Amino acid sequence: xxxxxxxxxxxxxxxxxxxxxxxxxxxxxxxxxxxxxxxxxxxxxxxxxxxxxxxxxxxxxxxxxxxxxxxxxxxxxxxxxxxxxxxxxxxxxxxxxxxxxxxxxxxxxxxxxxxxxx
Amino acid sequence: xxxxxxxxxxxxxxxxxxxxxxxxxxxxxxxxxxxxxxxxxxxxxxxxxxxxxxxxxxxxxxxxxxxxxxxxxxxxxxxxxxxxxxxxxxxxxxxxxxxxxxxxxxxxxxxxxxx
Numbered sequence: 467x468x469x470x471x472x473x474x475x476x477x478x479x480x481x482x483x484x485x486x487x488x489x490x491x492x493x494x495x496x497x498x499x500x501x502x503x504x505x506x507x508x509x510x511x512x513x514x515x516x517x518x519x520x521x522x523x524x525x526x527x528x529x530x531x532x533x534x535x536x537x538x539x540x541x542x543x544x545x546x547x548x549x550x551x552x553x554x555x556x557x558x559x560x561x562x563x564x565x566x567x568x569x570x571x572x573x574x575x576x577x578x579x580x581x582x583x584x
Numbered sequence: 585x586x587x588x589x590x591x592x593x594x595x596x597x598x599x600x601x602x603x604x605x606x607x608x609x610x611x612x613x614x615x616x617x618x619x620x621x622x623x624x625x626x627x628x629x630x631x632x633x634x635x636x637x638x639x640x641x642x643x644x645x646x647x648x649x650x651x652x653x654x655x656x657x658x659x660x661x662x663x664x665x666x667x668x669x670x671x672x673x674x675x676x677x678x679x680x681x682x683x684x685x686x687x688x689x690x691x692x693x694x695x696x697x698x699x
Contacts, residue, residue: 501688503690508692509672509674509692509693509695510690510691510692510693511627511674511676511690512690513687513688513689513690557626557627562629569615569617569632569633569634569639569678570678571617571619571629572617572629572676572688573629574627574628575626576625576626577626
């Protein structure tokens with residue numbers, strides 16, 4: 467079974483600072499996919515970044531980058547130059563091939579509540 | 585069109601009511617999902633449809649009944665719910681059954697309150 471662990475329930479960061487959100491995972495599969503989502507208080511889940519287990523480069527998308535350390539089974543999200551609008555819940559997730567039915571659902575970590583302070 | 589549209593955005597229902605949540609996507613995705621998210625918790629997968637075929641999640645009570653009329657639509661029929669079923673219900677879709685780099689696209693959810 468897949469497991470995602472996010473050990474930071476909440477974080478306070480000063481605006482313009484970089485922030486790292488931790489995520490470790492556990493899987494016995496060789497092929498897997500890791501995702502980060504942002505969820506503002508309005509509820510929608512916004513896709514940020516994806517890392518495949520066979521990707522040799524760390525994923526980057528604008529101010530978001532993923533520090534992927536496969537041997538340590540960690541996939542930390544780095545947000546550079548944080549902005550007030552980055553305040554939200556952040557979820558690390560893994561594709562779950564055991565969802566059944568020929569499609570993979572997502573297994574989520576418990577999330578980190580990030581608050582950016584001016 | 586790169587959106588997943590969920591209606592209604594908010595729903596209040598009594599324990600004896602029957603209601604339905606609707607989800608629509610026009611991205612050509614052939615997998616669709618229902619998630620339940622309690623307050624301050626992560627989303628939990630309820631149901632998976634792949635090519636309009638359902639994968640049963642046996643831990644979901646029968647008072648939740650999913651339906652996939654076609655590849656673009658997904659419904660969740662609700663009957664005789666309990667107050668503990670109050671949550672945000674999220675719909676998502678993905679390419680070809682597995683979300684790769686394109687990820688999973690989520691709707692903005694339906695906030696359900698059972699009274």
